[in-house]
Amino acid sequence: MMLDNTDKDTHDKEGQDKKKRVNLTSDKRTAHFGLRGRATTGFPVKTRSKALSALLRFSHSLNESTELVAKLFWPEEAQQSEPEILEEVYKIATQDLAVLGHVPDMVWFHKFEESSTATIRKALGINDAGSRVLYIIVFRKLDPITTLIGEEFLLAWWEVVKGHRALWKNGVHHRDINPSNIMGYRLRSRFMSVLNDFDLSITDASKGFERTETAPFMSLELLTPEAIAGEVEHVYRHDAESFIWVLIWVCLRYEKGKLLGKGRPLDKWLMLDARRCQEKKCSYMFMVDKIPPTQSHRKNFIIAKKCLGMVYECGGPLPSIPTDDEVVFNTWFLNHVPQN
Known part of the structure; x- marks a missing residue:
């Protein structure tokens, strides 16, 4: 055509x-x-x-x-x-x-x-x-989730995290978590968040070894040479980590629902190959407090740092990456995100 x-x-x-x-x-x-x-x-x-x-x-x-x-x-x-x-x-x-x-x-x-x-x-x-x-x-x-601020944004993000977990448990694995794929609509006054774009998803019937995601939001493990070569299976914790990077990304780059102007934080991540992007993300974990969040997401950034801290602990000097998906969900998210 x-x-x-x-x-x-x-x-x-x-x-x-x-x-x-x-x-x-x-x-x-x-x-x-x-x-x-x-x-x-x-x-x-x-x-x-x-x-x-x-x-x-x-x-x-x-x-x-x-x-x-x-x-x-x-x-x-x-x-x-x-x-x-x-x-x-x-x-x-x-x-x-x-x-x-x-x-x-x-x-x-x-x-x-x-x-x-x-x-x-x-x-x-x-x-x-x-x-x-x-x-x-x-x-x-649908409308972008990035138009939201404060508690409304955090709730919308959290509802997608929970929905994604439910889908994964039922055999639908999304595998492409990034800000563009988290959207929503208004149901009367409430914003209903939506996990969008399932064209890279797979079901339990197949294994996910190919790398097709967006580098700045990919799990650190999936940015390794072995993973890029298709030698690492995409599992739940990889998507879970992507949700955390999305939260960090929005907290640093959006003010009052709008993308900041030139010179905004993390711009260079979009232009790097997988290896260099992984290096930048690892470096960021050591200096997370040196880049302040926007006023619109100041409280959300506190949650984001707690979640990212769990990723850091799992990949620290004595790596202890949990293999149980429910443990990942509970320790990376449920223990840190306020429950309404």
Whole structure:
């Protein structure tokens, strides 16, 4: 499918009954960058279809927004698709209140079979394994968690941590925790946080050895040469540590719900390779008090330091990394985050 800088209509093979307009020039267009790219891009959607509007009545969350966004990306064909993963997530949500209302609401999706890079590989006589295919998924619109401050932000972050734990216990492993993937919506006056973007998730049926996350938020262990080479399995404590780095990141870089201007802390982390990023993060753990948090997150930073302190203890002179997921959850989070 060719895309230019104009609005584009998409529809099912059956015809126009789910016709929608994807605005490729919108200033709200977003892109995601990681160690390995799926060329993920998001666009606002203008629906001109009664059928698509009707799908909004069948919600998988408590989100009542009628605004939609489209996600275009190129996942590996061999991996379980994000729509399939989300169907598993929705089943868990019906049984677990920690998940209900805290997951993205998928309205519609389409796989462009004809876009498979396997066709190109075959034509060129390339027989090595691996191919990608274009997907488009339409979701209800969500807002960034970084717009929140103080106790409201901490509560939203904590609810996603708990929801993520519930999903992991039920066999859905997210594996890409970063600020862009923690979003939410308003349910009356309350902000309902959402763990978003399940395109890198896996289920218990498979093991996660590939590295696809965003370096500044990755566990220190996953930034080692062995892990980058695919020799370290991604386990729960790695995602748990990512949540802590996200908390540190927001506390230092956002004031009154807005990103600080030039010269903000930790900017260099975004431009480093895995090895150098790990070095910078390790150095930061020795000088955590030298970079003050913003006023909006002063109290949250106290919690963030306590959580990060547990990571430091586990990787200190006498490493004692817990292997039990529940121990990680309790000692890294539950013992430090205020419970309402």
